[in-house]
Amino acid sequence: xxxxxxxxxxxxxxxxxxxxxxxxxxxxxxxxxxxxxxxxxxxxxxxxxxxxxxxxxxxxxxxxxxxxxxxxxxxxxxxxxxxxxxxxxxxxxxxxxxxxxxxxxxxxxxxxxxxxxxxxxxxxxxxxxxxxxxxxxxxxxxxxxxxxxxxxxxxxxxxxxxxxxxxxxxxxxxxxxxxxxxxxxxxxxxxxxxxxxxxxxxxxxxxxxxxxxxxxxxxxxxxxxxxxxxxxxxxxxxxxxxxxxxxxxxxxxxxxxxxxxxxxxxxxxxxxxxxxxxxxxxxxxxxxxxxxxxxxxxxxxxxxxxxxxxxxxxxxxxxxxxxxxxxxxxxxxxxxxxxxxxxxxxxxxxxxxxxxxxxxxxxxxxx
Numbered sequence: 001x002x003x004x005x006x007x008x009x010x011x012x013x014x015x016x017x018x019x020x021x022x023x024x025x026x027x028x029x030x031x032x033x034x035x036x037x038x039x040x041x042x043x044x045x046x047x048x049x050x051x052x053x054x055x056x057x058x059x060x061x062x063x064x065x066x067x068x069x070x071x072x073x074x075x076x077x078x079x080x081x082x083x084x085x086x087x088x089x090x091x092x093x094x095x096x097x098x099x100x101x102x103x104x105x106x107x108x109x110x111x112x113x114x115x116x117x118x119x120x121x122x123x124x125x126x127x128x129x130x131x132x133x134x135x136x137x138x139x140x141x142x143x144x145x146x147x148x149x150x151x152x153x154x155x156x157x158x159x160x161x162x163x164x165x166x167x168x169x170x171x172x173x174x175x176x177x178x179x180x181x182x183x184x185x186x187x188x189x190x191x192x193x194x195x196x197x198x199x200x201x202x203x204x205x206x207x208x209x210x211x212x213x214x215x216x217x218x219x220x221x222x223x224x225x226x227x228x229x230x231x232x233x234x235x236x237x238x239x240x241x242x243x244x245x246x247x248x249x250x251x252x253x254x255x256x257x258x259x260x261x262x263x264x265x266x267x268x269x270x271x272x273x274x275x276x277x278x279x280x281x282x283x284x285x286x287x288x289x290x291x292x293x294x295x296x297x298x299x300x301x302x303x304x305x306x307x308x309x310x311x312x313x314x315x316x317x318x319x320x321x322x323x324x325x326x327x328x329x330x331x332x333x334x335x336x337x338x339x340x341x342x343x344x345x346x347x348x349x350x351x352x353x354x355x356x357x358x359x360x361x362x363x364x365x366x367x
Contacts (some may be wrong), residue, residue: 005050008145008203009210017219022357024116026053039228041219041314042192043090046151047219047227052206053197055119056144057112057126061135071113071129071266072102073248073257076171081103084172084187087256089125090267094247094274098122098238101189103174111185115238129266130284145206149213150196150221150229158197161216162209164226166197171363176217180208188362189228193233195362234284234324234354240295240310240326249274249349250326251282254352281332282310284356285340286322287349290314293323300339300346306331309340320354 004027013020019027029050041047069076074087083104089097098118101279103111111306114122123139130137149158162179166186170215174187190196193338199209214220227237236242241251246258247272259272287293293312298305312323323340331338332351339346 004111005053007050008206009050009052009147012207012210013050013220016098018220018222023223024053024118024119028053030222031224032220032221035222035224035228036316038217038219038221038225041195042196042225043150043317044152044227046149046153046218047156047221047225048210048213049150049221049223050146051148051226052145053116054146055114055116055122055139055141056136056200057114057119057123058110058111058140059126059130059135061132061133062108063126064110065136065149065331067130067133067135068102068110068112069265070133071126071156072100073265073267074102075258075263076102076104077082077263079141080107080173082173082175084174084189086172087235088242088248089122090248090251090265090271091244092267092270094267094270095126095244096238096242096246098246101187101234101241101268103185103187118238120265138329143202144200145203146198146200147206147210148190148192148196148198149218150190150192150194152195154194154196155362157213157216157218161212161218168180171361174343177207182208184209189236192229193235193357193359195227195360221247227311228313230295231313231324232315232317232357233359236282237311238287241326242265246326247271247274249276250278250280278329279329280307280326280356282324283313283327283332283350284323284352284354285309285327285338285350286345286352287321287340289347290321290341291340291345292321293325293342293347295348297323298341299325301331301342306338312340317357324354326341327351 013029101113199317235244299307335353
């Protein structure tokens with residue numbers, strides 16, 4: 001049996017009584033107090049997550065910009081130094097290798113932050129596609145630990161606890177900071193639909209920052225609430241709304257795929273061919289009875305299976321049973337009546353948009 005990896009905060013999770021489970025080869029905290037309390041702490045105040053299991057891959061060299069443009073669906077050329085972009089890497093058939101954040105340090109140096117479960121696969125795929133470019137690709141995941149501080153009070157708490165002023169850091173930008181002689185990279189990014197920050201640093205620095213934030217009553221949050229939060233914000237999760245079998249267009253992520261540029265990124269031609277002629281699409285579903293539409297449950301229309309739930313919960317914030325689901329056309333129109341099969345019972349519902357909750361990103365800072 002493979003030994004599970006541990007983040008630098010493992011002992012602190014145990015001290016806090018976290019329920020630990022395997023995730024992406026790591027032993028990670030799923031919940032401390034309750035998923036509901038942790039979820040609401042982020043929505044209403046501030047919470048923090050250990051996300052040190054995420055993968056970090058550096059691409060640097062004279063062809064770094066050209067290469068990242070080749071493997072990434074979003075615009076890179078127009079990024080400023082210190083700016084972040086969200087997008088995907090695609091196979092030639094247009095399905096998703098992974099979704100990721102690209103941090104541009106300069107035109108010859110990029111940091112790619114990828115999903116924990118895909119680090120090895122992503123690294124191999126990136127290296128295999130780099131042979132015609134003058135770049136060095138390095139998996140530096142073990143050199144970075146990361147915590148996410150999320151919620152409407154995140155900026156204030158970081159200022160009070162760490163003495164770091166992030167008021168001028170713009171949405172989807174990052175900068176270098178010092179804390180007790182430790183070097184930090186902090187970006188105004190997150191996976192919750194709230195204002196917040198992601199902090200990358202050494203293990204020693206992350207441990208000290210965690211303790212200091214705990215002193216200021218920041219609520220520790222597990223991966224359970226991370227999932228409920230990202231779901232309410234309709235943010236995709238690899239293996240659910242996107243995968244090696246799903247294209248960005250089917251997932252409703254066209255905004256992050258720049259088909260209108262002259263950059264011929266991998267998978268672009270397949271997406272152009274697919275165009276708007278989709279046979280299926282990820283949509284929102286709301287049930288009219290209080291029954292939870294869980295991942296994998298079948299969706300029906302007139303006794304015919306028309307799709308499946310990709311993620312579903314009894315929403316903590318809006319207190320409704322909602323889901324994201326992959327549905328066959330022509331059943332993707334809003335207000336289409338459907339049924340979800342829950343424990344052999346057909347539960348009525350309807351198709352709705354995925355805007356379950358207003359995202360509360362702070363896009364005004366530093367502008």
